[in-house]
Amino acid sequence: MLDVHYTFSALDGTATLREYPSLPRVETKARTTQKQELLNLQDHPLLALDDITISFGGVTALSNVDLTVKSGEIRAIIGPNGAGKSSLVNVMCGLYRPDSGRVHINGHSFRQVPAQKAARLGIARTFQNLALFKGLTVLDNVTSGLAFARRSTFLGQAIGLGRARREENEARERAEQIIDFLHLGEVSGKLAGALPYGLQKRVELARALVPNPQILLLDEPMAGMTATEKQEMAGFVRAARENYGTTIILIEHDIGVVMGLSDRIAVLDYGRKIADGTPDEVRNDQAVIDAYLGIDREHDEGDL
C-alpha cells in the first residue's frame, strides 16, 4: 500500500540536510575537478546533469541546474507550473540542447544528447499528453515500442522474411510479457483509443518498458487519473523498478504520490533547483514550502 499521506503539518523549520552540498562557483578546471570528485562520490550516477542552463527568448527555463540519478532509484522532479521540469527532461533525452552545461549518461558525456540514439543509450520516455496510436490495438501499440531496437531493414520487415520474421515474433513475445506484467491482458486486442484514460496511460508505460530501458523518463504519468488509478500506476512504476531494475525519473504534480513513491526528489522553482533530497528532507524544506504555498517570508511571520 502506498503512503500517499502528505501534509504541511511538520513545519518545524529544520534546516534541510542536502545530500550533495552545493559547490562554490569556481570556474574552469578547478570546478570541473571538484565536480568530478563529487560525481565519483555518488556511486557513479547513471545520469548526471552538470550546470545546465537553457533559455527561450527572454525566459530562462533552467538556470545552472545540477542533478544526479543513481542506478535503480526512483527520482522525482517536482515544482510549480513553469518551474522547468519538462525542460529538464527534454534536455535529458536530447529534445533540447542546453545553452551551457553537460549531460552525462552511463559514461558518455554530451552537450546535447543525440535524441535518435536515446534508445541505444538505454533511455525511453513517456509524454505529458498521450501519444498512442489510437487506431491500433494495445498489443500493436506496445510492440511499436521495439521499433527502434529492431535491426532488420524496413524492406525485410515489409516482406516478413528471415531475421525480420524472427524479430517480429520476439517483439510480440516481449510485448505480451509486458502486457501481462501491467495487467493489460484483457484489453490486449482492443483499440487503444477506446480505452479509459487511465488504461491508456498504462499502455504508454507498457510501450516505454518494452525495449527494457535502463532509464525511463515519465512525464506526468498520473495526470488526469483518479486517486485509485494513481495508486495503481504508482504500484506498477515501483514494480518496474523491482522486476526490471529500471531507473525511473518522473515529473509528477501530485505531491502525495511523489512522496510515497520516490527515493529522492529534486525541486525546481523558476528554473533553479531549490532543494534536493529524500522525501522527508524535501517535505521539511522551508524554500520548498514557500515555493508551493507562495509565501513571501518578509511579510509573513505567522503560523501556517
Ligand SMILES: Nc1ncnc2c1ncn2[C@@H]1O[C@H](COP(=O)(O)OP(=O)(O)OP(=O)(O)O)[C@@H](O)[C@H]1O
Ligand atoms: N520550447 C519552448 N519554447 C519556448 N518556451 C519554452 C519552451 N519550453 C519551455 N519553455 C518555457 O520555459 C519555462 C519552463 O517550462 P517547462 O515546461 O519546462 O516547465 P514545467 O515545470 O514543466 O511546467 P508545467 O508544470 O506547467 O508543465 C516556461 O516559461 C515555458 O514557457
